[in-house]
Amino acid sequence: MHFPSNPLQPGPMYFLTPWKCGLFGVSCEGLQKQVNFLIDEGMSSGKGNNEVISYMHHFFTHFGVGETDVDLHCDNCTGQNKNYFMLWYGTWRVAHKLHSTLNIHFLIAGHTKFALDCAFGLIKQAYKSTRVSTLADIAKVVENSSPECRLNIPQLVRLEDGMVLVNTFDWQAHLSLYFRKLPQIKSYQHFRYLLCRLPQSVFVNNKETCNILIVFCVLLLTTLMPKDLVWS
Numbered sequence: 234m235h236f237p238s239n240p241l242q243p244g245p246m247y248f249l250t251p252w253k254c255g256l257f258g259v260s261c262e263g264l265q266k267q268v269n270f271l272i273d274e275g276m277s278s279g280k281g282n283n284e285v286i287s288y289m290h291h292f293f294t295h296f297g298v299g300e301t302d303v304d305l306h307c308d309n310c311t312g313q314n315k316n317y318f319m320l321w322y323g324t325w326r327v328a329h330k331l332h333s334t335l336n337i338h339f340l341i342a343g344h345t346k347f348a349l350d351c352a353f354g355l356i357k358q359a360y361k362s363t364r365v366s367t368l369a370d371i372a373k374v375v376e377n378s379s380p381e382c383r384l385n386i387p388q389l390v391r392l393e394d395g396m397v398l399v400n401t402f403d404w405q406a407h408l409s410l411y412f413r414k415l416p417q418i419k420s421y422q423h424f425r426y427l428l429c430r431l432p433q434s435v436f437v438n439n440k441e442t443c444n445i446l447i448v449f450c451v452l453l454l455t456t457l458m459p460k461d462l463v464w465s
Contacts, residue, residue, distance in 0.1 A: 267352040282318040321412040327426040
């Protein structure tokens with residue numbers, strides 16, 4: 234989203250380059266809420282691995298309800314979701330006993346419409362009919378986009394005065410020390426982590442035979458113990 238924006242502007246606005254605000258949403262169907270991370274242009278380096286994992290980590294830490302069983306549904310975008318680091322982060326959470334089971338499902342191309350699109354549609358409608366001048370105005374647009382059900386929750390990554398509300402950590406450098414890559418990651422659609430198994434292990438399902446459990450692999454390096462997986 235760009236700002237300033239005025240739906241009643243009769244002609245082009247005289248800004249060389251409008252300020253940009255990124256939007257990253259995490260929807261919780263159990264609570265019927267969606268947390269929308271509003272990423273100021275000065276805080277954005279693209280929706281890469283570190284950013285996505287940091288936002289997910291913030292969501293579980295501040296908006297979670299102590300859930301033990303988690304199902305995550307994502308699209309197949311390799312830069313954001315379907316990559317080694319996202320799989321390693323799932324293993325990291327189960328190894329720390331933050332969840333008993335964690336399933337990551339990547340939707341097949343052509344079947345990627347889900348709850349996020351509904352919330353994003355409401356935000357888009359409200360944005361097009363609201364005058365926006367500041368980052369705080371965008372947060373109000375998100376909050377007021379669903380006045381009755383309060384579906385959309387805004388979460389600013391940084392305030393306009395420079396105060397950071399959501400930290401971005403270098404998860405790539407941290408997790409790379411402890412985990413190995415999964416061969417042919419693009420050929421799998423479903424990943425399942427179980428606490429009752431070795432915390433460094435994950436079940437994966439092939440997209441051609443998605444109803445059959447076919448692989449049991451170990452992601453954690455054998456020379457390291459789960460107690461060594463401490464984030465600092």
